[in-house]
Amino acid sequence: MDYQQEEYREELEKVQDRDFTHSWVSSSAFIFYLSVFCILAFFFGSCYKLYNIRYENSKPQNVVVQESTLYTPKYSAPK
Template identity: 55%
Template sequence: MSQETENIKEKDFRYNWVSSSRFLFYVQVFCVLAFVLGGCYRLYNQRYKGKPDVEIQSSTKYTPEYK
């Protein structure tokens, strides 16, 4: 009976710190990777589309043109 409880404790997440730390490490790596990829995707979707064609008054240019 005691051998069965020791065997269960070896496989249990709460008692075996080696397997639990490995599991938590992989969860942490997955979360960081998901966060980085999600941020890159969000930046890609909201990227700068290009120079807009804006009409500027000729009197406000660096070298103004008056009528």
């Protein structure tokens, strides 16, 4: 009986050493690399989206500009 309990305890320790939730070192490394990957994926995804939007909206728009704010302003004559 004692032999079986010792064998069970050794097997349990082996499993816990390989288990993600029982090993602080492997879980912290996994979380670190996962967070780095997520940050890089977010960064490159944002850059890609901004790159595409820039070229979709690169056509000049018909914007109404007040004449007094032009490079050579035009002022209306007082009445």
